[in-house]
Amino acid sequence: MTVHVFGIRHHGPGSARSMLASLRKLQPDAVLIEGPPDADHLIGMAADAGLKPPVAILIFDVEHPRKAVYYPFAAFSPEWQALRYAAEAGVPARFIDLPMALRLGQEDEKDDGETEKAESEGGAIPAAARDGLPGDPVRWLAEAAGDPDPERWWERMVEQRGSSEGVFEGIAEAMGALREAWKPPGDWEARREAHMRQAIRVAVREGRQNVAVVCGAWHAPALQKMPSASTDAAILRGLKAVKVEATWIPWTHGRLALESGYGAGVESPGWYNHLWTHAEDPLPVWMTRVVRLMRDQDLDASPAQAIEAMRLAETLSAMRGRASPTLEDVTEAVQASICFGSDIPVQLIRERLIIGDELGELPPGAPAVPLQRDLEHQQRSLRLKAEPLERVVDLDLRNPGRLAVSHLLHRLLLLNIPWGVLQRGSGAKGTFHEIWKLQWRPEFALAVIEAGVWGNTVVEAATARLAEAAEAVIERLRERAALTTDLAQMMGALAPLASTLRYGSVRKTDADLLTSVIAGLVNRVADGLVAGTRDVDDDTARDIAGLILDVNRALAVIGNEGWLEQWRAALESLGVRANRHGLVVGRACRLLLDASRLAVAECSRRLGLALSRGADPTQAGAWVEGFLEGSGLVLLTNDELWQVLDGWLASIRAEDFMVLLPLLRRTFATFPAGERRQIGERAARGAVRTAADDGEDIDLERAAMVEPVLRALLGDIDG
Template identity: 30%
Template sequence: MQPATPDPVVFIGVRHHSPACARLVSEAIRALRPAYVLVEGPADMNTRLDELLLGHRLPVAVFSHYRDESRVATSWAPLCDYSPEWIALREGHAAGAEVRFIDLPSWHPAFTERTERYTDRYADAEARYAEATARLCAHFAVDSVDALWDSLFEVTDAADLQPRLDAYFELVRGDAEADPGDQAREEYMASWVRAALAHAGGRPVLVITGGFHQPALRTLAHRNGPADWPEVPAPPEGALGGSFLVPYSFRQLDAFAGYRSGMPSPGYYQRLWETGPETAARDLLRSVAERLRAHGIPVSTADLIAARGLTQGLALLRGHPYETRVDVLDGLAGALIGDDLEAPLPWTTGGPLGAGSHPVVVEMVAACTGDAEGRLHPGTPAPPLVHDVAEQLARLGLADADASLTLDLTDAAGRARSRALHRLRVLGIPGFTRAAGPAHGADPVFTERWEPGPATGREAALIEAGAYGARLDEAASVVLGERVRAAGTDVGPLAGLLFDTVLCGVGPLCAELLGTLVTQVSQVPELGPLGEVLAAALGLWRHDRVFGVARDRLLGEVVASAVDRVFWLAEGLHGGAGVDFARLRALTAAREALLHAPDLVPVTREAAAAAAARIGRDPRAPADLRGAAFGLRWALGAPDDPAPAVRALAADTLGDWLAGLFALAREEVTRGTAAEGEGLVDVLDGVVSALTENDFLTGLPALRQAFAFFPPRERERIAQRLLDRRGAHGSARSLLRTTADPLLLARARALEDNVARLLERHGLGASR
């Protein structure tokens, strides 16, 4: 590297988390002694750069968040020991330079072009120059950009590293235009460079950015423009945004776990940074062997010797002065796996590990990842939510809980502890897991059990959750409200969100959620999801005596709107075979509303019975829905004679029709078995007895499914009725205890009959 340059500004384009680039930055600072070191990073952190130098254990990340009425955005800018940005901050400060972050804040509209809501700030636009890197990979005969980078930059002793980096980034960016977001970012960063040049007094200015931006900044920084320090944009009025430091980990940083920018295998590159390429290669080989042996996968000394030989041979064949990461991994794979692979090796394709990866590959990747976890200095500022949660957990006796907790929800103290834990749950804060408790508003369970769990990542999760509010109840309210809006017209998730809101006790939001539900249930296109919401709302309206929402007016409006929609959808439903249990549950919930909250719903019993009659007569309606309509009329006190309906059914639809009937009127059917005269069971017995063997086998699975609606005691009562019809004596219970699957027995009987008929046909004298 040339220590002196005629240009007062030196641009170093880097690959994020590259040890080679980090060394280059360190050498440049020592050689140049610059007045300013400008670093790609969120400029809103400039007044708080001292926080980064408090003595944290890396990796850590700058977590940025933004929230307004229409958009929520979060991003991370990770820093580890060998991140060029971290070296620029630490050594620039130590050298007496003024260090500044020069990129736009992460909430800025320039970042809204990214498709993910949760994004990495350093995820530069590699996709836009994939074609150039693909050509380079083909030219150098390597499988991936990571392998290309290692061979060109990480394991070389070249003294011309910076010119080579410049040429590389010029080539991969080429003439491609950046998208509007990156153009805005580059214009903003260039304005910082111009200001630094104006204030440097002739001393050098060092600019450290991702290599993608460097070619553009070289041009933009020398254009005429204002030389004043740029203003840091503030969030729009009414919006909330900010940045905090959070602990990070190598697992989060690893490309094999889904991180989109920088280097994969952070554990390996930490060794490379600390010890150099030769030692890092030997350490990686040893680490993989130790992990495999610890997990019971045999690795012999001969295997390791073979792997070492393959690694060295591959490095020589590929022209590497030292073994690269991929050389080591390929050597290990060749020695330990051989041909036993069903998918490409992950370091040849990039991205996270796929399901079913070879166990040796999994341990190799884990060894490359490392297990380092960052820790913030105790003096690091944290968002208000962190302090609010600490105060609440201490007050409720939950701060040091390390044993199972059983909470009485009928007790005010137990309810307060439950609400705090549920609020942490919806925010995704680790530490406690709900093991038992009420599953819905009608569940007659009044205790909860919570189990303590690993608190790994708790500090980072709390800091990140601080983006939603300063208090625990406020943050939980915002998260639930956001999920409600995200659900849109899909009411399926809203049933769970409704109960979560009740469990969290976030009262003001409950009205917003219920108001949304009232509107949305009138637009639901399917009975199944609608039934879930109706059942949840009706259960809370009828039975809640713990959470304080029984007989709530808005809950009542949800119930009313849902019942009306159920009948509208049911009357228009045509086609389909089999039993749809979700829509049967929807009709069951509507029945419960008509029976137990008649003043709440806009549909009278008479109108509901009339609608059920129309559905039951509609030949285009599914069989289970027609049976449910018949059962609904029975439950509402307007029963019809079952004989004509049952006798008109084909063998292949009889069971489906009965499933719908039993779902809506099981108790009425059971009572009918004890009544005088011919009832449904008698009619059904006659119909089934008249079926041919083939028809019986066809209809048997659906019939068994239908009668599964009855508990054992009621099935025994039906069996007794059948015995009485035949004048037989014996135990009805014994009829329910078969030694084999009844369907299998029926098929065996049919097979025996077929064999007997075949023998008779050929005159072999077998009698049936």
């Protein structure tokens, strides 16, 4: 019985190539891989051609899906190649790290759902182990070799080796020396390594004679020197487990990048993937990809420049004593030969090629929650591909297909899956356009799982989520309403809230909660209406007048008599203020007149005061506009108001009339065509004489003769 331990660098193509060569030579009868045993049932899918990396294993707590962890795999990851080798060779493979069910089950465990990283944390050294001594331990090895850059040293000594002979023995020896100088591993590192050793013992007890173990380089010495089984059992004793589930999800090279925050990330996943895919002669293909990218972005690039860049990269590599050009050599050559020394195209190359934007794929039979399957079905039917690159789409909502896309994106937003972000102020004409910025991120897979509790389809889940979301919005609205002092803001909120309350039973909105919010707004608007209209300019007065009308209509829709009474009392206080803008005072008086809270005679008196000779003509015109805007029917039914307005128009001075004419035309233009015609006909007939005007035609002597009879019939009207 022999156990071979391969200490690799996670996502290192050189490590993967050396390990794969060693496995083919060794031909083990079992492959044990550092990874979550909770996902052992997913290993068989690695042989499916439809599972295309980059992909990740997502493991989450069933009761608390937000507590989750990702284990990413790229084509150049040693763990992925180990899985593929086992599938092709027909030998069993299993994961041997400490199960996530135990890690997530500890009350004092850090919430891994917030970290988006696998448990294999550092490149060659776990981040948790780096706290034992000052500095990076790999830096010690690099400095001992005379290289100030530990990453470049590791890449040159391990990743770029042409031969795998002796590489893993050397890694294990170096890591063993570092571990001897290190403090003992922390509790979780010790538990992880104890579980790995226990898994090795299980394989041996099963009769495996040639076992291959693939693990992070830091763990290799701990798996070669096996303590007693009882010691490891004691380390693992007392751990509590929770129920977890695991699934494959698509991943991206961008999420493998070190700058994304992933603990085991690499600086250049796109470059590593290129080296793995084009191992024989990577440079010509890389330069071709660079030129194509430049041309796609309408930047100058030619085959001659690509050839020059390739030659320059090889020259730089030779000058620096390297066997083959590194990414540093290649990037410098591209910047000099193709980018004319500019940093901007180099940044584009870094984002699109060096890091990369490739998104993995899952086979149709991959395990998924029903909501995920429904989402994928809708993506296919709507031809809406999930892509990691940000793109902008313009949806014409008159098209049924584009309208369905809009519905899907809005529903996903309701489920906290912001695949698309609606852009405001796009400049599109009409209301039938929506501009969306789309970008799919791998972590949305977890959000889909979390949203699965609301329903098995996107429509069901969004509908069920709506009620709770509405409660949260209303509660937030209550907080904002309590804090704001902006009268216009409060008045503007009342109309849509009133509509929601009116139809709340249909939309399953919490009417009681919404009622309390509206009641608070009505109180504050009524109390602040008079003060909020002091010293306003023409534009602000116009806005407030419109809001006064909106609030009046909204409260009429609700039909709450208490709120209407509060509101009309506020209008009455505003209607008697001579020092307020004529537009808002006129609007208040008109609404009170329509509600029968203001007598026609009193309204005529106020109109007469507003239009008196001593009044400012522009303010008088504003009063008329506020009073009459939208409907002139009141002039046709009330002779007194007609007389006051007619007299004012007849008395306006010529210079004032020219100033007021646009205002009056604007006001009368808001009347329905039939009302304008009737008003014109009445004006053409001349002045209307009321009973008060005809006093001289009454025969007082004859009237005195019938007065006693009228008193007898009507009673003593004086007393």
